[in-house]
Amino acid sequence: MATATATNTNKSVLWDWLTTVDHKKLSVLYLIAGALFFLKAGAMAIFMRIQLMSPENTFLSGQTFNEFVTMHGTIMLFLAVTPLIFAFMNFVIPLQIGARDVAFPFVNALGFWIFFFGGLLVSVSWFFGGAPDAGWTAYVPLSGGEYGDLGLDFYVLGLQVSGLGTLVSAINFIVTIINMRAPGMTMMRLPLFCWTSLITSILIVFAFTPLAAGLALLMLDRIFGGQFFNPGSGGNPVLWQHIFWIFGHPEVYILVLPAFGIISEVIPAFSKKRLFGYTAMVFATLIIAFLSFMVWVHHMFTVGIGPITNSVFAIATMAIGVPTGIKIFNWLFTMWGGKLIFNTAMLCASSFVPTFVLGGVTGVMLAMVPVDYLYHDTYFVVAHFHYIVVGGIALGLLAGTFYWYPKMFGHMLNEKLGQLMFWMFYVGFHMTFFIQHILGLIGMPRRVFTYLDGQGMGTMNLVSSIGAFMMGAAMVVLLINVVYSAYTSKRITVRDPWDARTLEWATTTPVPEYNFAQTPQVRSLDPWFYEKVHGDGTMKPAEPMDEIHMPNGSILPFCIGLGLFVWGFGMIMMQMENPLIPEWIVIGAGVIVTFGSMMLHSIHEDHGYHIPLDKIKKTEKEVS
Amino acid sequence: MSDDLSKPFSKSALTHEELLKINRERKIQIAAFACMIFLTLLAFIAVAMDMIAPGFTIPFILLLAVVQFALQLFYFMHLKDKDHEWPNAFMLTGIVVSTPALIALILLLGVTKY
Ligand code: HEM
Ligand SMILES: [Cu+2]
Numbered sequence: 001m002a003t004a005t006a007t008n009t010n011k012s013v014l015w016d017w018l019t020t021v022d023h024k025k026l027s028v029l030y031l032i033a034g035a036l037f038f039l040k041a042g043a044m045a046i047f048m049r050i051q052l053m054s055p056e057n058t059f060l061s062g063q064t065f066n067e068f069v070t071m072h073g074t075i076m077l078f079l080a081v082t083p084l085i086f087a088f089m090n091f092v093i094p095l096q097i098g099a100r101d102v103a104f105p106f107v108n109a110l111g112f113w114i115f116f117f118g119g120l121l122v123s124v125s126w127f128f129g130g131a132p133d134a135g136w137t138a139y140v141p142l143s144g145g146e147y148g149d150l151g152l153d154f155y156v157l158g159l160q161v162s163g164l165g166t167l168v169s170a171i172n173f174i175v176t177i178i179n180m181r182a183p184g185m186t187m188m189r190l191p192l193f194c195w196t197s198l199i200t201s202i203l204i205v206f207a208f209t210p211l212a213a214g215l216a217l218l219m220l221d222r223i224f225g226g227q228f229f230n231p232g233s234g235g236n237p238v239l240w241q242h243i244f245w246i247f248g249h250p251e252v253y254i255l256v257l258p259a260f261g262i263i264s265e266v267i268p269a270f271s272k273k274r275l276f277g278y279t280a281m282v283f284a285t286l287i288i289a290f291l292s293f294m295v296w297v298h299h300m301f302t303v304g305i306g307p308i309t310n311s312v313f314a315i316a317t318m319a320i321g322v323p324t325g326i327k328i329f330n331w332l333f334t335m336w337g338g339k340l341i342f343n344t345a346m347l348c349a350s351s352f353v354p355t356f357v358l359g360g361v362t363g364v365m366l367a368m369v370p371v372d373y374l375y376h377d378t379y380f381v382v383a384h385f386h387y388i389v390v391g392g393i394a395l396g397l398l399a400g401t402f403y404w405y406p407k408m409f410g411h412m413l414n415e416k417l418g419q420l421m422f423w424m425f426y427v428g429f430h431m432t433f434f435i436q437h438i439l440g441l442i443g444m445p446r447r448v449f450t451y452l453d454g455q456g457m458g459t460m461n462l463v464s465s466i467g468a469f470m471m472g473a474a475m476v477v478l479l480i481n482v483v484y485s486a487y488t489s490k491r492i493t494v495r496d497p498w499d500a501r502t503l504e505w506a507t508t509t510p511v512p513e514y515n516f517a518q519t520p521q522v523r524s525l526d527p528w529f530y531e532k533v534h535g536d537g538t539m540k541p542a543e544p545m546d547e548i549h550m551p552n553g554s555i556l557p558f559c560i561g562l563g564l565f566v567w568g569f570g571m572i573m574m575q576m577e578n579p580l581i582p583e584w585i586v587i588g589a590g591v592i593v594t595f596g597s598m599m600l601h602s603i604h605e606d607h608g609y610h611i612p613l614d615k616i617k618k619t620e621k622e623v624s
Numbered sequence: 625m626s627d628d629l630s631k632p633f634s635k636s637a638l639t640h641e642e643l644l645k646i647n648r649e650r651k652i653q654i655a656a657f658a659c660m661i662f663l664t665l666l667a668f669i670a671v672a673m674d675m676i677a678p679g680f681t682i683p684f685i686l687l688l689a690v691v692q693f694a695l696q697l698f699y700f701m702h703l704k705d706k707d708h709e710w711p712n713a714f715m716l717t718g719i720v721v722s723t724p725a726l727i728a729l730i731l732l733l734g735v736t737k738y
Contacts, residue, residue: 206721239729242729242733293724293725297728309728
């Protein structure tokens, strides 16, 4: 990257990436880490579909299947989709609000490395007697000390660590969006992606804290002999379900809201129209966020909490359909009468709308308590949330990838391969998951590793598996596309290859490390579009050209993440039969590295550096 | 951005008035803290004394808790200050979101154990 060569004259590339605090490079790190986890969890999905392809298959053992189910869900939600949305949030938010970086660049790097090492901690469970196998929801008592093996300790501590990283990053984004907006960028001129990211970050703060508490309780139960979830000693296993879903339902919105945001950027850009009903979109997002905390019991209808409670939560759940519907109609009206351009990004974004509607409809169906007794824990639920997670979030992320790729990497992705990928993915997706609705309705339970012949499930499972292979192939096409485009695509030198509307397209490509040589003055919603139409096609500066103050890179975030990894691993060693070294040494080492690095950061004065004026002028001339 | 970043903040970036204001703030904080300790003491006494009936103690300490909570928010978390709209919004959101959840949990866990 051009930005990398501009700053370091004598450091190695690896060192540069390990110590970077630049939001654009962290975004690339998030993208790579998220993509790797995504591939890993995707491969597990393919293995599971091979196992389910025919009745009484013996490709995987039941135990391995359980481990795959658990790791697939856990990785996809916590370690693949979360970093992928963080990748876009990191890259896009500062550019869209006209800032030079996030509010706390150091914390940004810290969030990444803590997340990364937490993910690593969950992942190394394979080498120590097997992965967690109690489902991504880890219900007690299955996940408690009595039944859960060492894998569950990796689940508990790994998620605790990676959740910390997610929390710090979210706080950073909240502060960034509230405090770092360019002059004139009022809240009601904030691009919708920033709005949904803000709300997502708020949801993370309010939802990941209960998760951290729940995981801490489970850890106390498992490692330190606590009895929170043990009914024999006065504990209560249902408490875990409550805590988990108080986190869990907001979590699904944490993931889908940024996808909403991406769609709300891509659709106007390729409809050549402003977003229909901007204000309604903002308030719908707020209402969804609020309601998402009021519906968690819909995951527990069959626990037996009682008809009144179930009804209240059923109605609250159905209420979410209203703001969601507002959003759907706004996207449709944005496209209505627009000059539509169907490239890959727009294909993904526009097909997001109908698939998401299907997922929403089955969601409301699930919210009806009497029939949920039929649907619950069948493939119908699996189909429901995959319509949201794959047909919604994954398509949103693909749209975002194709849309922002030229800004991030300086060249476009190949369109032909892109559209091939889209169609394979889209057809494969519906093949895999539509038929699972029916499988669920005829009674196939979820999270089972096989089924009998003669139950009428063979053919449908085969179709589902073939669809899954198509989706897998589509992902391979995407990978080929990335490599192929890197070698063959034309470098982009213009600012705005899509003729888009928001501020990130006002920066030069490649984006210099300081983003904006002069902070822009924002005069309208869609400021870049406004200047193209009503102004002279350039952003008005809000300040004179001057030196720019930048933060220094630091290896400490990496060290803190590593320290937490070692610390967590030490705690897990307390449960091992014969650890090679005493666990206290490992725990101690982790604690010392973690807090030592924090100490170092506190006492070591580092005021960053200034980019001198002539250097800025030179860079600006080079890129424009 | 101030040029003398190595100096303590009070020397490099604060005017005399701001310093005065901070000192006044400090006094208020200490007063609020003393007040809260006093309330906590009351709560302890109410619980520890056999003389006081539980029928009185429980509503009484709940009331104390509410007062303490308000004091915490207004004085320690600066809810009373000007230009604190964003923090206020966040704190209120937190209360609005967590209160129903807590009430629901207390009620529901009483009904079904497992
Ligand atoms: C209109 C909006 C929605 C409604 C009414 C709804 C309703 C429901 C209900 C009632 C269940 C529980 C089914 C059962 O276990 O019996 C459920 C499960 C689930 N939903 Fe949704 N949902 C909605 C949107 C979403 C969104 C946006 C996501 C993800 C981004 C999502 C992801 C999930 C997941 C992952 C599960 C399964 C959890 C598990 O048991 O592992 N849902 N949904
Ligand atoms: Cu839910």
